[in-house]
Amino acid sequence: MKTGFHKDILHIQNIDEVVESIVTKLKTDTHNQLKRYGGVVGISGGIDSSCTLALAAKAFGPQRVFSIMLPEKDSSSDSEKLARKLAEKFEVEAIVENISGALTGFGCYERRDQAVRHVFPEYDPASYKMKIGIKSAPQSKLPPVFSVIIIDPDGKEKSAKLSAKDYMQIVAASNFKQRTRMSMLYYHAERLHYAVIGTPNKHEVEQGFFVKYGDGGADIMPIGHLYKTQVYQLSEYLGVPQEIIDRTPTTDTYTAEQTQEEFFYQFPFKTMDLLWYGYENEYHPENVAEVMGYSKEEILDIFSNFKRKQETTAYLRMAPIKW
Amino acid sequence: MKEAVRTYIKENTFKEANKIEDSTLIFQEGFFDSMGFVMLIDFLEEHFQVKTSDEDLVEENFESIDAITAYINRKTNAN
Numbered sequence: 189m190k191t192g193f194h195k196d197i198l199h200i201q202n203i204d205e206v207v208e209s210i211v212t213k214l215k216t217d218t219h220n221q222l223k224r225y226g227g228v229v230g231i232s233g234g235i236d237s238s239c240t241l242a243l244a245a246k247a248f249g250p251q252r253v254f255s256i257m258l259p260e261k262d263s264s265s266d267s268e269k270l271a272r273k274l275a276e277k278f279e280v281e282a283i284v285e286n287i288s289g290a291l292t293g294f295g296c297y298e299r300r301d302q303a304v305r306h307v308f309p310e311y312d313p314a315s316y317k318m319k320i321g322i323k324s325a326p327q328s329k330l331p332p333v334f335s336v337i338i339i340d341p342d343g344k345e346k347s348a349k350l351s352a353k354d355y356m357q358i359v360a361a362s363n364f365k366q367r368t369r370m371s372m373l374y375y376h377a378e379r380l381h382y383a384v385i386g387t388p389n390k391h392e393v394e395q396g397f398f399v400k401y402g403d404g405g406a407d408i409m410p411i412g413h414l415y416k417t418q419v420y421q422l423s424e425y426l427g428v429p430q431e432i433i434d435r436t437p438t439t440d441t442y443t444a445e446q447t448q449e450e451f452f453y454q455f456p457f458k459t460m461d462l463l464w465y466g467y468e469n470e471y472h473p474e475n476v477a478e479v480m481g482y483s484k485e486e487i488l489d490i491f492s493n494f495k496r497k498q499e500t501t502a503y504l505r506m507a508p509i510k511w
Numbered sequence: 512m513k514e515a516v517r518t519y520i521k522e523n524t525f526k527e528a529n530k531i532e533d534s535t536l537i538f539q540e541g542f543f544d545s546m547g548f549v550m551l552i553d554f555l556e557e558h559f560q561v562k563t564s565d566e567d568l569v570e571e572n573f574e575s576i577d578a579i580t581a582y583i584n585r586k587t588n589a590n
Contacts, residue, residue: 331545352549500544
């Protein structure tokens with residue numbers, strides 16, 4: 189096991205070379221392997237899609253990148269404003285495709301709300317907000333359980349543990365959002381003979397924080413190997429607007445505001461990055477514990493949770509099984 | 512009671528069921544994942560008519576067939 193773990197271990201020293209190498213690879217793989225002329229990027233005003241767009245604009249030239257905002261009725265209004273600012277900054281064409289109608293057609297909202305009402309009959313989607321919560325400490329040896337939180341028009345919160353059936357129905361219904369976005373991205377990609385440039389970062393890919401054939405449905409993922417703090421570092425270097433860099437990453441999936449840390453990661457990004465790096469690169473738990481201010485036992489529990497997350501989400505990363 | 516818990520766990524793991532002993536740490540050893548845990552709680556609540564509170568969600572109550580049986584015993588005796 190390795191030692192020598194330190195807090196700056198993920199800081200990219202030679203950022204110009206790293207960016208150049210990603211940009212070259214994005215361009216050559218898209219041309220030589222995918223045989224497409226440029227890239228379509230779904231932009232949300234979040235840091236990952238912004239960094240991806242900036243890289244794509246550098247790789248293909250702004251005229252060969254097409255960006256699409258894909259809001260729906262639960263999206264934050266800030267998202268579109270920031271996404272527009274981003275596209276302007278990198279001189280990339282941007283359009284809006286509102287997917288609310290398609291989602292209504294799929295029954296996305298109704299199916300989700302039906303499961304929420306099963307727990308809270310008073311829930312009225314017109315005036316209430318909702319989100320999913322996790323009940324578990326990251327150091328726990330037990331997997332998490334999920335709760336639904338509703339917020340009434342007066343701002344009063346109520347939370348209840350979800351049964352497997354209701355939880356799975358809420359998730360499956362909400363996943364129509366990412367899968368509808370993927371369909372629309374491929375419509376434009378095929379129309380232009382471009383590739384769909386995926387926006388997930390390393391944590392999303394490896395911990396399974398993406399929807400299979402939703403935001404996980406793409407032809408190439410230029411930041412799929414980068415830790416979140418590295419995505420921020422690249423974004424600053426590439427000139428992503430400061431408002432986007434300063435914004436707290438949210439899920440923008442449920443009607444109530446929810447940070448990604450609250451919903452999924454359970455650690456601040458800087459901490460998550462370092463812990464994951466220590467885990468992945470097999471640093472000695474005592475060394476990681478000392479640097480990060482945890483006990484060795486806590487680090488061992490965190491590492492086994494990471495392992496469990498990877499195993500549990502392996503299905504999401506699997507290609508179809510063929511014989 | 513223990514037989515019902517044992518049967519449920521053995522029928523619902525994706526790993527080799529015959530390797531599960533009553534004291535096997537079913538989560539730590541990867542016999543059940545997070546959806547498996549949520550479904551297990553549903554099964555226990557439905558089958559034994561118990562209500563699991565947030566405070567109940569600790570290793571001591573769920574880590575093995577032995578632990579789950581003891582937990583259900585405590586819950587049903589308390590009712």
